[in-house]
Amino acid sequence: MIDIRDTTFYYNMPQDDEEDAGRKPALSHISLTIAAGEFVAFLGRNGSGKSSLSRLLNGIELPTEGTVSVEGHVTSDKAALSAVRRIVQIVFQNPENQQVGITVGEDIAFGLSNIGWPQHDIANRVAWAINLVGLDADEDRPVSNLSGGEKQKLALAAVLALAPRCLILDEATSMLDPVARRQFVATLHEVRKQYPFTLIYITHHLEEVTDADRWLLFRAGKVVASGTPNVLAQDTRLLEDCGLELPYYWKLAGLLRESGISVPSDMNELELRELLCKSS
Ligand SMILES: Nc1ncnc2c1ncn2[C@@H]1O[C@H](COP(=O)(O)OP(=O)(O)OP(=O)(O)O)[C@@H](O)[C@H]1O
Ligand SMILES: [Mg+2]
Structure with missing residues (x-):
């Protein structure tokens, strides 16, 4: 379970001088919990705080005030950070920023070596991950030869290989064409049937998250609503206010x-x- 308690976050802490007095936090007094296995969508207009909160969840950033804890590990506790980063993985918008290997196999193996996966099992795990996401490419294929959709599937394979218990997709489909996007989302749901990890899905496309367990609506660094898609979809004024279109x-x-x-x-x-x- 993820527990966020009265969390405020500034990228740069305001100083006491006049110039900084009006500086706004990226996140302001957020309190919420996300249950293990839940599928939650973070929704809201540009700059509302969705990515900032996801960075706090895997400890890339630490709260300025309040606490974030993941399965009982408090992210501001230095000793807990490696456990938190192991549990929570993020796939970002641009797959190319996340690819480190020359070939498909190297790319997946890199993360596994990093977390100390048993050396003798890495080749098996790489093959398992490629198969899991239905990436139609052998391990020796250069990453540079993959299409955009295939690169994003590779990014997904590389994080799933690490067996995360919580996966955050931060606009991971936004660079894909509609066909590749649908395929990617379908792959993700297929994988979750086998491995029901917690899924946090950040998107500007509500049609990708109509079957989420819960929507969290962000506005100006605050979570202004939390509820099932069916209930929140009735409140057209609230959605409009958050820059969302059904x-x-x-x-x-x-x-x-x-x-x-x-x-x-x-x-x-x-x-x-x-x-x-x-x-x-
Ligand atoms: N690296 C950074 N340094 C300083 N301020 C930042 C940084 N990243 C984001 N911000 C600011 O923090 C606030 C929240 O931004 P965030 O990126 O979390 O929004 P978002 O909801 O993910 O937006 P988008 O839909 O555009 O991705 C915004 O005011 C933004 O300008
Ligand atoms: Mg963002």
């Missing part, structure tokens, strides 16, 4: 309901299309 088929379902047509709240895009086809 997927078109959710809006359509809302309009149909307003005109008296019964549309179940958990209906997905395909089911809604079928309903419309049947009734036309």
